[in-house]
Amino acid sequence: xxxxxxxxxxxxxxxxxxxxxxxxxxxxxxxxxxxxxxxxxxxxxxxxxxxxxxxxxxxxxxxxxxxxxxxxxxxxxxxxxxxxxxxxxxxxxxxxxxxxxxxxxxxxxxxxxxxx
Amino acid sequence: xxxxxxxxxxxxxxxxxxxxxxxxxxxxxxxxxxxxxxxxxxxxxxxxxxxxxxxxxxxxxxxxxxxxxxxxxxxxxxxxxxxxxxxxxxxxxxxxxxxxxxxxxxxxxxx
Numbered sequence: 001x002x003x004x005x006x007x008x009x010x011x012x013x014x015x016x017x018x019x020x021x022x023x024x025x026x027x028x029x030x031x032x033x034x035x036x037x038x039x040x041x042x043x044x045x046x047x048x049x050x051x052x053x054x055x056x057x058x059x060x061x062x063x064x065x066x067x068x069x070x071x072x073x074x075x076x077x078x079x080x081x082x083x084x085x086x087x088x089x090x091x092x093x094x095x096x097x098x099x100x101x102x103x104x105x106x107x108x109x110x111x112x113x114x115x116x
Numbered sequence: 117x118x119x120x121x122x123x124x125x126x127x128x129x130x131x132x133x134x135x136x137x138x139x140x141x142x143x144x145x146x147x148x149x150x151x152x153x154x155x156x157x158x159x160x161x162x163x164x165x166x167x168x169x170x171x172x173x174x175x176x177x178x179x180x181x182x183x184x185x186x187x188x189x190x191x192x193x194x195x196x197x198x199x200x201x202x203x204x205x206x207x208x209x210x211x212x213x214x215x216x217x218x219x220x221x222x223x224x225x226x227x
Contacts, residue, residue, distance in 0.1 A: 034214050043204065043219045044159065093158055095215075104149065105215060107158045 003027055004096055006108035013084055014116055021079045021111045023050075023094030029074035030096035034105070035067075038091040050077040050094075084115040120207050122218030129225055135192040137221035139205035146208055148181060148188045149215065154201040162190075162203075195225045 003026040013019050023033055031052045036044040048069055049057040056069035068080040077096075081088055091112050095105040119142045129135055139148065147166040151159035163172055165181035165188060172179045178191045192199055202222045206215040 041222075044215075044217045046214050046216070049214055095159075104161050104164060106161070107151075110158045 004094065004106045004108040006094055006111050008111060009109060010112040010114075012114045012116065015085055016083055018080055018082045019084055019113060021081070021092055021094075021113075023077045023079070023096070023108050025075045025096050025106075028096075030077075031074060033071065033077040033094055033096045035069065035077075035079050036093045036095065038093060038110075040091075044093060047079075050079075052077075081113065084113070086115045089113055089115045120205060120216050120218040122205055122221055124221055125219060126222050127224070129195050129223070131197060131225050131227050132194050135195050135199070135223055137190050137203050137205075137223075139188045139190075139218050141186045141207055144185050146185075148185075149206045150179060150188075150190055151204045151206060151217075152201050153204065153220070157201075159204060192223075195223070197225050197227055199223060200225050 005024045005026055007022045011019055033050040035047045037047050038044045046059050047062045047067060048059060050069045050071040052071040052074055058064045066082055068082060071077045079092060091110050093107055093110040095107045097105050121140045123138050127135055147164055149164045150162040152162055153159045163179050165172060165179055168185050169183045170181040176193045180189045182188060188205055190203055200223060202220040204220045205218045
């Protein structure tokens with residue numbers, strides 16, 4: 001089946017630094033990828049939709065200048081958490097539907113971010 | 117926007133007992149998807165229901181989609197310890213392929 005990878009799987013950083021998370025579709029192309037955030041014992045909350053070749057679409061309440069998204073190619077989207085603060089500590093997960101438009105989404109393994 | 121509600125939030129059963137989680141949407145859904153997330157893991161797709169009144173089975177798991185396409189359920193018969201995890205239902209958002217997840221039901225199965 002389709003595989004989505006994420007890197008890094010976990011990261012610890014100091015407050016004020018920026019962290020880049022990569023999401024790759026390994027065996028299919030994805031014009032659209034999604035970024036979710038999940039706090040402990042909570043559900044996944046959609047942050048933004050990453051679109052190859054155009055600007056990302058952010059959900060209400062998500063700061064686009066803080067969470068920079070770049071969909072560099074049909075297999076790569078990156079999320080950069082700028083000037084990270086402890087409240088940004090969370091589990092960040094990307095997902096992608098196969099290019100054929102099947103509505104099923106394949107999730108990456110997630111990135112655990114801890115901001116000290 | 118569309119909201120997906122899911123109950124119960126937690127369920128603790130003895131191995132061999134049945135388990136059911138329910139999902140309700142404030143609006144009609146084009147389809148509904150179910151995912152399972154093991155502790156420390158990421159969501160894994162289980163199934164998608166599209167048709168009104170649809171029922172699908174995967175071994176001990178039975179998925180139903182309501183006639184009005186606003187509710188769905190997942191029933192596990194004779195739970196096993198391997199069923200432990202959080203089960204999420206998800207409906208498509210108004211924007212297209214993005215998913216609106218329910219809060220999930222965390223299942224704990226004790227031997």
